Amino acid sequence: MLAVESVSVSLAGRRVLDGLSLEVTAGEVVAVFGPSGSGKSTLLRVVAGLVDVDSGRVLVDGVDVTAVPTHRRSVGMVFQDEQLFPHRDVAGNVSFGLEMAGVERGEREARVAEVLAAVGLDGFGGRDVSTLSGGEAKRVALARSLAPRPTVLLADEPLTGLDADLHDRLAVDVRSVLRASGTTTLWVTHDRAEAELVADRSVSLLDLGSRA
Amino acid sequence: MVALVVVPAVNLVISTLDAGALSGALGDERVWEVVWFSLWQAVVSTAVTVVIGVWPAMVVARHRFRGRAVFIGGLTAVFVLPTVVLAAGVQVVLPGEWARGASAVIVAHVVFNLAVVVRTVAVAPVPVGLEDAARTLGASRMQVALRVTLPLVAPALWSAAAVVFLFSFTSFGVVRVLGDLSSSTIEVEVWRRAIRLGDVSGAAVLSVLQVVVLAAVLVVTSRMQRSRGLRGRSMLSPVPGAWSLAPVVAVAALASTPLVALVWGSFRSDGGFSLAGWRAFGSDEIRPGLRLGLDPLAALSASLMSAVVATVLAVVLGGLAVAVISVTGRSGAWLDAGLALPLGVSAVTVGLGLLITFDSGVFDWRASWWMVPLGHAVVAVPFVVRPAVAAVRSVPGDLRAAAATLGASPVRAWWVTVGAALRRPLAAGAGLAAAVSLGEFGATSLLSRSGSETLPVVIERMLARTGGSFRAQGHALAVVLAAATMLIVVLIDRWRDDRVGH
Incomplete structure (x- = not known):
């Protein structure tokens, strides 16, 4: 399971996340939706350890990983622009x-x-x-x-940029893949309908303590 | 243009076809010694330059920091320094037994070419997103560097390495000043045979051999330079901490040391501080009544004269070539490639080709004063043509059509579109041509006659003399030459930046 406890982050002098808290229980798929620029990506990057927090904690399976480097967190991430390695098949x-x-x-x-x-x-x-x-x-x-087999999967707008038909088909497929693997997932999107289609539970970032 | 590039090249090849010259040169042990030295010192110079340069290059490619532009500009200024000047600076820095020979040559090549590595890698996209992806997949900092960053930056490194190898392999001025008998490049041997020994056909065989080796190396490395589909430029992020600027500071210190040393050296003679070098600045006397046979002030004016003539020639010839390339299609591409030839073929070879061509019965212009500026112009033409051609190609075809539909005549339509795009690159090319001419040493060594030496030639001779005051005088002259070339390049750079600002 994943717990984010009153996390605050500033980027380039601007407070992006302000005391945000969130919990995802084991095997649950939670979608967070919010407008662009509201700090969705930042939230995921905090959990992944790619962005440092000003204050607050991140816990994976009850262990405080706030100071653990990304590669030892057992956190997988699907990037919005895939970031596939071009030098590998x-x-x-x-x-x-x-x-x-x-x-x-x-x-x-x-x-x-x-x-x-x-x-x-x-x-x-x-x-x-x-x-x-x-x-x-x-x-x-x-x-x-x-x-x-990451303990937590983070998905950053993973279906953005597809045409509507393909988007909906892929959303259904992904939902069943995540279900079948029982992976604890935090999914962020600007699309409320997508959030409700994919997730067990969806929440608005604005209700969680974002500054945007 | 054909007469200046193609005919000399053909003449060069023809004169090697003389069977006697060919077997004579290839059977000479000295030749293979020189080929071997050229190769191994170029490989070592390249490897060291890439290994040292890649660290600051990665910092520059990733981060924005104060002094970033100054760092890149400074390295570029070192890169355009006349070879003789930089070599003189390296000589001052290195302690006695190291100041001459293979290690001195390699140090100079490394300092020179750091700009190539830093500039090439700095504009290549750094896979920041892919590095993040690798980290979320469990890759440590080291694994990210070795498994993701390095393979993806490798093509840029290879193309930088190919350029550094080319410059080191065909190095002339640096080797003339810093090399000794056992450390001589093919380029220097070509000059030695043609000028010192009068063996022009032997020299021609060697310069053709050099072109063949270069072509082989470039063909092999061009396969490594294929980019792996990374596009665009990465966003610059703030520096994570002051410590991460350490490679930048270290390389800046390394690259500026020879210049500082040169200034220092100009104020030293007979083991102490002295103004002798600067006081003797224009003097051609060893002691009252005894002449040196080298006149620094005459050399200064010869250099300025050459620079002016070479610049005009290079811009006129280059401008014509650009016009032809922009009008013709496929054949223009050949001309484009042909004009880049002097870049890869080395200045001494250019000089030798001109020497052979204009020494024949029909065109006996060998003794003409304009041979030196002509050589400079041929060496400088690529610097004029390449950016100008790029500018012409960047003009959309519809722009001219638009001007025509608005009532402009064809000539006028060309002038307001292509002509406008050409003005700045041609002017910048003119500045570069002047800088190239001021420092040119390779072609000059083959084409200049005694009595009309340019500044780099005089500096090299002064440094080769023993006696502290000659050294100091040579250093003082080198400081002036360095200041002149750097001033030109800085002005060009400033001026280009102005344009971006508007």
Whole structure:
């Protein structure tokens, strides 16, 4: 589970988050929605350890990780613009986190195939990431984050930029993938309808203590 | 233009086809010694430059900080310094036994070329988002650097390395000042054969050999330079802490030391502080009544004269070439590539080609005063043409059409669109051509006749003499030359920035 306790953050002299608190219980998918510039991405980056807090705490499974560096937090993140590694193929991207965790090769390959199948990209392993369509790239990004079995998954507007039809189909798919894997997920979006479609529970960032 | 670049090149190749010269040169042990030195010192210079330069380059590529522009501009100013001047500075810094030989040459090449690495990497996009992604996937700082950043920045590093290798491999002025008998590049050997030994065909074989080795190296490295699909420029973030500027400070100190040392050296003679170097500034006497055979003031005016003539020539020739390239299509591309030739082919080779071409019965202009500025102009033409061609290409075709629909005649339409885009790059190119001419040493060494030496030639001779006061005088002259070239480059830079501001 994930707990954010009265976190305040300033970026470039502007207070972005002001005493924000939030809890996500184990296996729950919580969506936070809010207008752009309201600090949604900052919230996720705080949980990931990519942004330092001025005050407050972040707890993962009851352990205070506020001072723990990103790579030891067991927190996966799906980025808005995917951030797939251009120098690795699809399988290379998905196996990156497993390599960092020191998983053995055979086990790694099996896990890569398993997650790729889960997101509906069976047999895509050898593809160059620059040849993927928008929807496929989003699926690969999700698979890559899920592969090392993170304790908490963070999703930063992961479906933004798709056309409406594809967006809705992918939202349903992602929901079932997250359900099946039982991953504790914090999902942020500007789209309230998307939040309600994907999540078990959705909250407005403005109610949580944002300054925007 | 064809007469100045293509004909000399062809003549150069023809004169190597003489079987006797070919086997004579290739059978000479000295030749292979020189080839070997050129290669290994260039590889070492390149490796050291990249390894040192990559640290400040990454800081400059990621962060904004006070003095960032000054740092880049300063390195560039060092890069455009006349080779003889920088070599003189390095000589002052290095202690006795190190001041001459392979290590001195390598140190000078590194200081020179740090700007290449920093500038190339600084404009390449840094994968900040991908680094964050890797961290959320459990990669430590070290793993991020080795598995994500390095592979993605590698193409920029390789292209910087190729340029540094090219400059180090064909190094001339630095090696003339800092090299010794066992540390001589092909470029210096070409000059030695052509001028000292009068063996022009042997020199031609060597310069063709140099071009072949260069081409091979560049073909191999061009495969490494293919970018991996990173586009755009990364946003600059504030510096995380003062300590992270350490590589910038260290490299700034390294790059500025030779210049500071040069000024210091100009005030020293006979082991103490002295104004002798500056007092003797224009003097050509060893002691009253005994002449040196080198006249610094005449050299200064010869340099200025060459710079003016070479600049006019380079701009006229370059301007014509740009006009032709902009009007013609595919054939223009060939001209474009052909004019870049002097960049890769090295100045001594340019000088040798002109020497061979204009020494024949038909065009016996070898002794003409304008041979030196002509050589400078050929070396400087790429600096005029490249930015100008880029500017012309950036003019949308519809702009001219728009001017025409508004009633402009074809000539007028060209003038208000392409002509307007050309003015600034051509003027900046003129400034660069003047700076190149002032410091040019390679082509000059082959083309200048005694009595019309330019400043770099005189400086090199003075430094080669023993005796403290000559050294100090040479350093004083070098300081003046350095100041002149840096002033030109700083002015060009300021002026370009002005434009961005408007």
